[in-house]
Structure formats: structure tokens, C-alpha cells
Amino acid sequence: MSFLSDTTYLLEQLLRNTNAVVYCLVRGSSQDEAEQKLALSLLNNRIDYRVDNKRIRLVVGDLEKPLLGLDISQFEKLSLELDAIYHNGAHVNHVYDYKYLFNANVRSTLDVLHLATHKKNKSVHYISTLSAASKFNEAGRLIEDGPAEISPAFVNNGYNLTKWISEHLIWQAISRGIDATIVRPGNISGHSLTDLCQPDKNRILLVLKGSAQLGIAPAWDATFDLCPVDFLAKAIINCTLSDTRDTKVLHFHNPTPLDWTTYVMGLTRIGYEIQLVDPGLWRSRLLDIDESNALYNVVSFYLDENNEDIGDISSIEHSRTESTLQKVGMTYPKKDNALIDRNLSYLVDCGFLPLPRQPSTERSFVA
DSSP states (O other): OEEEESOHHHHHHHHHHOOOOEEEEEOOSSHHHHHHHHHHHHHHTTOGGGSOGGGEEEEEOOTTSGGGGOOHHHHHHHHHHOSEEEEOOOOOOSSSOHHHHHIIIIIHHHHHHHHHHSSSOOEEEEEOOGGGOOOBOTTSOBOSSSOOSSOOTTOOSHHHHHHHHHHHHHHHHHHTTOOEEEEEEOOEEOOTTTOOOOGGGOHHHHHHHHHHHHTEEEOOOOBOOOEEHHHHHHHHHHHHHOTTOOOSEEEEOOOSOOBHHHHHHHHHHTTOOOEEEOHHHHHHHHTTOOTTSTTGGGHHHHTSGGGOOSOOOTTBOOHHHHHHHHHTTOOOOOOSHHHHHHHHHHHHHTTSSOOOSSOOTTOOOOO
16 A cells, blocks of 8 residues: 655556555645545546546645644554555745745655654655755766765755755665665656646746746756656656666656757747846846746745756766666657647646747647
8 A cells, every 4th residue: 555645646657557555645624625635636637537536545634744744543554554655745945944844844754754664664755856966976977876965055945955854864764774765856847748737836937937028038058857747757656666676766867958048949939039148137137026027936046146946957867767767668758849849838828928929820829
């Protein structure tokens, strides 16, 4: 039996690829409210009709509370019934500090490990982020290994720091014999077939929207990832369930090059007028934005030239993860103009991006 905190796409893949009963931790004031939240999430992600609801067990809880918001009897019961835990739940916010995020993001990991080792040992698969990867080899590349003893400079906000600390907790558990995995995804894009995503929670997409609103974007020299959320969920489940997995750290990093300039200029193909400018000039324009700009709530992060976090992937090692993917029969999707255009067009259709001033004649927009 598996325990899952957050993410309906992981739930879908567990139900597709196993016969397990899956316990889902959902925050709510009552069982009815939690059931409605899960049902709405499945519906909004268009996967409600594809899952076997009879194998879903909903557990009302809260990551910010002790013992994951469970009472003692629930905790004891789950300790006996579970075989594996996928911990993907977190308070995702790149502005709040470490102290504010501690309970939801770090103490919850301690509680997950408590649950994983109480009564009987269970596997733990912790979903971190490539932004928290911290150990380098002699060539200066981020390797598929546990966290470094000292936090590197780029782990520079409260959210990334909570992930880095939680990785240490998981790594200590591994050193003590617990079967655990640290999963580090890069930038997650929309569904490969429907393009559905949650753009308001994606920092790269907030930069894209804020820049489109300004008509200028920073000319960052970096390559980054676009990994469809359904591919990532399938890869996480297949790789962590694989008997051939020979790594405790998974870097889901599509090695196909995609640079920031190519991605931003994709906006011009669907009718936007946007210019690439010196990052310093772009930052100076951020000083004048108001609540109408998508970057308003996170602007302080981008006013620092050292915080240009679009996830440069050029120095990330991923060979062991790629080998595991090959063993389970998976290959990364192409990062080409077709993927970019579908992604950008969805962002317009769903209302996240404003309608371009010169709509492309090659596509239609949802009214």
C-alpha cells in the first residue's frame, strides 16, 4: 500500500502501474471537504475518468501540523498498513523565509520518516528539486548524489533551503538502512497531450508573463528544461518501482538543449511583440511594476542579479537517471518548437497570458 501527499498525476500513475491501495493525504476541515478537494483536483487535471477510485483511501491531514495532522490512532494504523511513501507535499513559495516554511516543508519530512520507520520500515521517495542539488564533482558538475555538507550560494531562498535540509534528513535515513530515494525534477511544463498546468505556481512562467506584459525580457544566457508533468509522474513511479534502479538520487533532466532566448522568442510566433534586453535594464523596469504585473509578488527575488533562477541545466549530471529511464523503456520527449508553441498557446487559451496584440493567423484562441 502506498501513501501519497499531493499530486494527482502521481496518484494516476500509481493506480495505473500497481495494484496497490493508495492513501492520499488531503488537507480539509472535514472528510467531505477533503473528498471534494481531491475530486475537483482529479477533474481539473482531466484524469478523474481514468483512475480506479476504489483503490483510493483519503486521509484528512495537514503537513503543517505535528504527525502530518493525523491523530495517534490514524498514525498507528497507517504505520502497519503502508509499504511505501511518496512525499511530494510542500508549501511552494519562493519569497517566504525558511522559518515560515519549516513546518510544512521540513517538519513534515521528519514526520514522514517517523511514519516510515514506525512499526515496520517502508520505502520513502522524496520529491525535491534540481534547485536544491548541491554536490559538485571535480569538473564542477552537479552530481547524482546526496546533499553537500555546506549549502551552495544558489540555494538562496527559504523554499530551496527547506528542500536542501529535507534532503539531508532523507540521506541520513538512507545511511541508516532505509530504502529511500531523492527525486530532483527540473522545470515542469504542462501535460504532453492537454498542456494543462498550474502556471501561477511556476516561476519561469511568471517571468515569461511579467516580461510579456512589459514587452521586454532579460537576455539570460542559460539553458533550461521543459518536462511535461505526465512524463515526469510516469518516470518517477516507473523508476522508483524498478528492480533495476541502482541510484538513490534521480535527476530528471532532459539533456536536449533549450535556451532561454529560443523559448522567449517563441512568443513572437504567436503574435507578441517582445524584445530581449540586458538583464540590468530589465531589472530596472521591475522597479516600476504594480499589482497588475505577474512578477509583483516575487519581484524582490529578481531585483538581485544573483537570483536569475531559470534553472540552468548545462552543469547537471544525469547519466545514472537516464540509464534507469532506458531500463524502464522511457525516453524524454523532444524540446522543439512544436512543444514550445503548444505550451505557449495553452497559456494564452487558459487566460494566463494576455492576448497578443497581433494574434497569429495560424492558431485560434479560446474565447
